[in-house]
Amino acid sequence: MILPSPAKLNLFLYINAKRADGYHELQTLFQFLDFGDEIEFELTNTGEIELLNQIDGVPTEQNLIYKAAKLLQNHTAYHSSFGAKIKLTKRLPMGGGVGGGSSNAATVLVGLNHLWKMGLSLSELAQLGLTLGADVPIFVQGRSAFAEGVGEKLTFCEPKEKWYLVLKPEVHISTAVVFNDPNLPRNTPKLSLDQLLSRKWGNDCEKVVKDHYSEVEDLIQWLVQYAPARLTGTGACVFAEFDNKEEAQNVFSLKPSGVSGFVAQGCNISSLHQTLHLFS
Ligand SMILES: C[C@](O)(CO)[C@H](O)COP(=O)(O)OP(=O)(O)OC[C@H]1O[C@@H](n2ccc(N)nc2=O)[C@H](O)[C@@H]1O
Numbered sequence: 001m002i003l004p005s006p007a008k009l010n011l012f013l014y015i016n017a018k019r020a021d022g023y024h025e026l027q028t029l030f031q032f033l034d035f036g037d038e039i040e041f042e043l044t045n046t047g048e049i050e051l052l053n054q055i056d057g058v059p060t061e062q063n064l065i066y067k068a069a070k071l072l073q074n075h076t077a078y079h080s081s082f083g084a085k086i087k088l089t090k091r092l093p094m095g096g097g098v099g100g101g102s103s104n105a106a107t108v109l110v111g112l113n114h115l116w117k118m119g120l121s122l123s124e125l126a127q128l129g130l131t132l133g134a135d136v137p138i139f140v141q142g143r144s145a146f147a148e149g150v151g152e153k154l155t156f157c158e159p160k161e162k163w164y165l166v167l168k169p170e171v172h173i174s175t176a177v178v179f180n181d182p183n184l185p186r187n188t189p190k191l192s193l194d195q196l197l198s199r200k201w202g203n204d205c206e207k208v209v210k211d212h213y214s215e216v217e218d219l220i221q222w223l224v225q226y227a228p229a230r231l232t233g234t235g236a237c238v239f240a241e242f243d244n245k246e247e248a249q250n251v252f253s254l255k256p257s258g259v260s261g262f263v264a265q266g267c268n269i270s271s272l273h274q275t276l277h278l279f280s
């Protein structure tokens with residue numbers, strides 16, 4: 001079985017506080033894209049989790065695909081003979097702010113729960129997923145949402161499904177480093193979703209990321225000539241929104257050299273959940 005592992009954008013992202021455990025309280029609007037990785041599963045009865053390909057620089061034990069499969073496997077001893085061979089087709093930039101690793105973890109949790117017939121609900125899987133990363137629950141739930149807490153308190157909503165040009169400069173940005181930056185704004189007042197929806201959208205990480213990475217600043221400056229543009233997550237990807245695919249593709253064809261990217265449409269039901277008919 002082959003399942004999609006889509007990207008997300010943070011259409012806005014505000015940081016409201018730093019918690020005692022070091023994590024930050026956020027208010028963010030997540031939407032999925034109809035573009036992402038793919039994960040192929042073959043069931044086995046060996047009890048082993050085998051990754052058929054590796055990600056450069058990520059040891060198997062740290063690969064979120066492996067961690068998610070082990071987490072689910074260890075959740076009930078009853079299923080201990082269930083194993084899987086897993087193959088990843090990677091298209092999403094790593095450390096890009098489009099949630100590739102978290103999405104991979106969620107596709108494995110939802111996919112193996114289905115294939116191993118474990119019967120866990122999406123809420124139970126989201127709770128398990130939160131132990132792997134703050135962005136895993138949204139991918140498990142599979143519906144666009146306004147997120148609070150560290151990203152796990154979800155209010156589902158349906159932002160316009162616009163077309164996006166997503167571009168990545170040639171830099172890798174660590175989420176932890178951005179959140180640890182002393183100059184990061186951490187006190188944006190919490191607002192209601194209605195208040196946030198009616199304002200111009202922004203990302204509190206953008207200024208510190210631009211200050212440290214001139215490539216990000218330059219790319220945003222270039223993109224805003226054509227359309228509203230900003231950072232997703234903690235970067236490095238930036239995105240611009242368009243009303244139709246042609247306009248997005250036109251600007252893509254003009255992109256500066258050394259920059260990679262893709263054009264995709266926002267979607268309020270993730271391609272994973274559409275494939276598994278989870279909401280039909
Ligand atoms: C920036 C976002 O992508 C927005 O969607 C997410 O909040 C990040 O989610 P993620 O990549 O799943 O992040 P995690 O792997 O859980 O955390 C990586 C590191 O980022 C910091 N972190 C992350 C999320 C959060 N709400 N506050 C934080 O301070 C912590 O230092 C943590 O050690």
Ligand SMILES: Nc1ncnc2c1ncn2[C@@H]1O[C@H](COP(=O)(O)OP(=O)(O)OP(=O)(O)O)[C@@H](O)[C@H]1O
Pocket residue numbers: 055058062063064065093094095096097098099100101102104105135175233234235236
């Ligand atoms: N299956 C995986 N796919 C991608 N990255 C993985 C995976 N497993 C572990 N990682 C590690 O997680 C790091 C972050 O990867 P990811 O692609 O999720 O970043 P991101 O898009 O910035 O995420 P976010 O938007 O959630 O901050 C990588 O640099 C890599 O070391």
